[in-house]
Amino acid sequence: MKKTAKIPYAAIERLALYSRPLRVLLKNGITVISSEKLAEYCGVNPAQVRKDLAYFGEFGVRGVGYDVTDLLREIKSILATDRDWTLCIIGMGNLGNAIVENENFRNMGYRFVAAFDKDQEKHGKTLPCGLIIQPVEKLRHLVKLLNVQIGVITTPPDEAQRVTDLLVDAGVKGVLNFSPTQVKAPKGCVIENVDFAVRFENLAYHLSKVPRE
Amino acid sequence: MKKTAKIPYAAIERLALYSRPLRVLLKNGITVISSEKLAEYCGVNPAQVRKDLAYFGEFGVRGVGYDVTDLLREIKSILATDRDWTLCIIGMGNLGNAIVENENFRNMGYRFVAAFDKDQEKHGKTLPCGLIIQPVEKLRHLVKLLNVQIGVITTPPDEAQRVTDLLVDAGVKGVLNFSPTQVKAPKGCVIENVDFAVRFENLAYHLSKVPRE
DNA sequence: TTTTGTGAAGGAATTCACAGCA
DNA sequence: TGCTGTGAATTCCTTCACAAAA
Numbered sequence: 001m002k003k004t005a006k007i008p009y010a011a012i013e014r015l016a017l018y019s020r021p022l023r024v025l026l027k028n029g030i031t032v033i034s035s036e037k038l039a040e041y042c043g044v045n046p047a048q049v050r051k052d053l054a055y056f057g058e059f060g061v062r063g064v065g066y067d068v069t070d071l072l073r074e075i076k077s078i079l080a081t082d083r084d085w086t087l088c089i090i091g092m093g094n095l096g097n098a099i100v101e102n103e104n105f106r107n108m109g110y111r112f113v114a115a116f117d118k119d120q121e122k123h124g125k126t127l128p129c130g131l132i133i134q135p136v137e138k139l140r141h142l143v144k145l146l147n148v149q150i151g152v153i154t155t156p157p158d159e160a161q162r163v164t165d166l167l168v169d170a171g172v173k174g175v176l177n178f179s180p181t182q183v184k185a186p187k188g189c190v191i192e193n194v195d196f197a198v199r200f201e202n203l204a205y206h207l208s209k210v211p212r213e
Numbered sequence: 214m215k216k217t218a219k220i221p222y223a224a225i226e227r228l229a230l231y232s233r234p235l236r237v238l239l240k241n242g243i244t245v246i247s248s249e250k251l252a253e254y255c256g257v258n259p260a261q262v263r264k265d266l267a268y269f270g271e272f273g274v275r276g277v278g279y280d281v282t283d284l285l286r287e288i289k290s291i292l293a294t295d296r297d298w299t300l301c302i303i304g305m306g307n308l309g310n311a312i313v314e315n316e317n318f319r320n321m322g323y324r325f326v327a328a329f330d331k332d333q334e335k336h337g338k339t340l341p342c343g344l345i346i347q348p349v350e351k352l353r354h355l356v357k358l359l360n361v362q363i364g365v366i367t368t369p370p371d372e373a374q375r376v377t378d379l380l381v382d383a384g385v386k387g388v389l390n391f392s393p394t395q396v397k398a399p400k401g402c403v404i405e406n407v408d409f410a411v412r413f414e415n416l417a418y419h420l421s422k423v424p425r426e
Numbered sequence: 427t428t429t430t431g432t433g434a435a436g437g438a439a440t441t442c443a444c445a446g447c448a
Numbered sequence: 449t450g451c452t453g454t455g456a457a458t459t460c461c462t463t464c465a466c467a468a469a470a
Contacts, residue, residue: 008439016414018368020394033470043395047441047454054453062447079414082420087232094314098307104393110413150416157233174420175454178410180317181233182256190419194412199389199405200323201229203363206403207387208293221461249428260432260463267431273428275469428470435464442457448450 091155143170157181216399304368356383370394
């Protein structure tokens with residue numbers, strides 16, 4: 001496929017989805033997979049799988065399928081999850097704790113190197129993962145010192161934009177915002193807003209359309 | 214707008230996004246908002262806002278804008294978040310705890326009435342919200358007894374499909390799956406897969422494209 | 427005058443269908 | 449024969465541009 005083809009935003013998200021069953025197949029010793037099977041596991045169209053992969057190269061063998069190990073490696077390389085990323089997190093409530101302690105993320109190479117909260121009570125507390133909760137005032141200094149690449153926001157929504165501004169000011173280039181508000185940042189900083197209450201509302205909408213038993 | 218118009222899937226998610234600034238405006242005593250302003254808050258096109266709303270009715274006043282209170286009420290009604298929903302949750306790890314204790318969800322009318330885990334150690338433990346962790350064996354009985362409408366899955370991925378099947382069998386009509394695997398259910402049960410590790414991978418991809426300083 | 431509601435235009439993403447290759 | 453890679457067709461979604469209404 002042409003190197004110049006525009007890659008749909010959604011294609012990137014699907015690559016991550018494709019990697020999930022690939023990990024399982026690899027563990028189970030299955031070495032080859034067809035686009036049809038992979039599509040079935042992920043609930044998408046087989047042509048979609050082939051096209052998504054073709055944006056980045058020719059990874060398959062005609063008449064055979066895709067080598068599981070190779071394909072997984074390629075996807076990890078495309079998504080840049082074949083390397084470690086250094087992150088910090090701001091807002092150590094329940095959600096913040098859940099994310100910082102998550103085994104799954106740790107295994108994926110997301111390394112949290114600092115945790116912040118504005119609540120004085122929490123300062124100095126050691127988390128199970130070993131990090132010590134720091135006051136937000138130290139954010140700028142620690143981000144630079146520890147070379148933090150991504151900031152994860154798990155504060156209440158009314159603090160999210162201020163925290164984003166702090167992160168941008170400290171030189172962070174990527175922000176993952178879990179609070180239910182859309183934060184903005186100047187060009188040069190990539191924002192991912194992950195309001196997952198939206199998914200509850202989406203589900204409620206679809207359920208309300210379905211005839212009740 | 215015609216009642217027969219097909220409503221884009223994404224429009225529903227945006228309605229939820231529109232509701233976020235509306236809540237803030239309401240609290241601040243602002244009574245009227247234009248599509249342009251609302252669009253700006255949410256980072257979308259003003260025509261998009263108007264079209265999304267027009268799928269469901271004529272909520273605005275030409276030359277004026279939208280009444281904040283009315284619009285918020287309409288959106289809540291459309292998303293069916295103007296009523297309470299009864300939920301259960303399976304998998305009481307860090308993420309499960311974070312979700313069940315979340316103030317935000319509670320305020321939105323999502324009422325958790327049962328919590329399950331397969332780990333015997335946890336059975337009988339009382340959560341801060343007052344629920345007692347139950348063995349998964351009791352799921353079917355309790356779902357029916359408590360009239361659970363939505364099941365929330367926060368188990369490891371290799372258990373997610375089995376739990377989904379249990380939920381469907383017990384008569385649950387909606388499932389929100391937070392584990393990093395796509396679960397399936399027969400028609401009649403609505404599934405929302407919310408793999409948010411995908412958002413990390415998405416961010417990593419975009420950061421790896423950006424020239425490093 | 428201002429801002430909504432919406433048909434029409436435009437753009438983007440998905441799916442089809444088949445050529446190309448192992 | 450079987451399955452990938454991909455141009456073409458299709459479907460879906462967004463944005464434009466302006467008539468309609470307050």
